[in-house]
Amino acid sequence: MITFDQVGVRYADADRPVLRGVDLTVPEGELCLLVGPSGSGKSTLLGTVGGLVPHFTGGTLSGRVTVDGRDTRTHRPRELADLVGTVGQDPAAHFVTDTVEDELAYGMESLGLAPAVMRRRVEETLDLLGLAELRGRALSSLSGGQRQRVAIGSVLTVHPKVLVLDEPTSALDPGAAEEVLAVLQRLVHDLGTTVLMSEHRLERVVQYADRVLLLPGDGTPPELGDPAALMARSPVRPPVVELGLLAGWSPLPLTVRDARRAAGPLRERLADRTPRRPASTSLDGTPGEVLAEVSRLAVTRGPVAALRGVDLRLRAGEVTALMGRNGAGKSTLLGSLVGLHRPAAGSVRVGGLVPHRTRPKELIRRIGLVPQDPRDLLYGETVAAECAAADRDAGAAPGSCRALVARLLPGVGDEVHPRDLSEGQRLVLALAVVLTAAPPVILLDEPTRGLDYAAKARLVEVVRALAADGHAILLATHDVELAAELAHRTAVLADGEIVADGPTPETVLASPTFAPQVAKVLAPFLTVPQVAEALS
Structure with missing residues (x-):
């Protein structure tokens, strides 16, 4: 579905290429997870798939990227919009309307879909991502995580063959992240959608990946392969993999369930030991001075009661x-x-x-x-x-x-x-x-x-x-x-x-x-x- 043929990217005034020697193919209907340290070129690689690199970002693209047969060098992002749906790290940068429902419909309007089709897809997406209660809300009134879900929904309504997601769960709470990842898995398994995504919180996503694309960030070429095998030598890895390496488990676990199955002997070794907790008191053992205090705080934001009777001491x-x-x-x-x-009620004090x-x-x-x-x-x-x-x-x-x-x-x-x-x-x-x-x-x-x-x-x-x-x-x-x-x-x-x-x-x-x-x-x-x- 996505083929990288000796792809390299270099930006003006940069002392070295961001990417070089990317030569691999991502098969259709798989979830491929990009893994690598910050600055290794993950966002740039994602940008090449939808044509944002180099048509929008500038820079020089060498080699060739093809998506379902379309060459991104000769097809600009608008000519790939029906095929590739992209959500970047900053969801608000994608918004072009004012409300949730309008934003979900905008992409379909741009492609000229029939109103009846648009209405059905908007309803499906609202339910898929748990956005039904927010349908009439202004985008400016949403939390960061809610905006993230709307941004993902706005590309899902177009039914692209390829989804490109940059840090899709970074602003989501654990429950919402699980919901979004379950939706992505359903798209991959049931509809054959190809998902290419990067995510730093690997503990959330690595178990869903069919393949991992490792960008080491040290100048060596990227490598596509089995998640467990690549996690063993990746410079970034989730806690459950670190635990497996510490305990010497083979194969390395990618899920909590796998780790629990292997953890019996380790539990026995730790049975009579307790973890050390960090101290948060002063040297004489007394609690520290209160530097900020919130007492019975209530705050309203428009019609929404955002805080109700909150007490907190820092x-x-x-x-x-x-x-x-x-x-x-x-x-x-x-x-x-x-x-x-x-405050609508209560008080806030910081150092008096x-x-x-x-x-x-x-x-x-x-x-x-x-x-x-x-x-x-x-x-x-x-x-x-x-x-x-x-x-x-x-x-x-x-x-x-x-x-x-x-x-x-x-x-x-x-x-x-x-x-x-x-x-x-x-x-x-x-x-x-x-x-x-x-x-x-x-x-x-x-x-x-x-x-x-x-x-x-x-x-x-x-x-x-x-x-x-x-x-x-x-x-x-x-x-x-x-x-x-x-x-x-x-x-x-x-x-x-x-x-x-x-x-x-x-x-x-x-x-x-x-x-x-x-x-x-x-x-x-x-x-x-x-x-x-x-x-x-």
């Missing part, structure tokens, strides 16, 4: 994870802490200040927010200019922000424009901009979106160091593995209310939805490093 030295399904109110709570939303009544210049010294869309914070023409502005605004020593970017994501050049970075790279840059000011309270909204496991590990180190220095950190995340590894406390939001709040092990182990992979195999252990430490 303490010095403590990392708190905020979890819950898409649309539960997580981003609204973070926005309320930085004064973006005026009322955020929505405080000047931003004063508030930024007390609290910093990295939003879901990092472009909201980025205005410079280059990475170097963005970092220099962050140093000035924070009153930090020159080079502070740039050093943080280099630490979190090595290899990003000074002269690169922020818009030319991947979603994960932009997120790291925005994170560095906020962390340069080192405010006592730091809020991170989906901080691992677009990050591979190595970049996420570096983020964990930075956040732990901040907590050790006495900062209070609140992460709104769907990444259960991050919460398990990093958070001292986890609070769960549902329909604007906190329904669980306590030590992370207690909270995540009590919920199959929010339990990490290792906990499902070896509870009460939550992470592979905990298991390794116990074995040693």
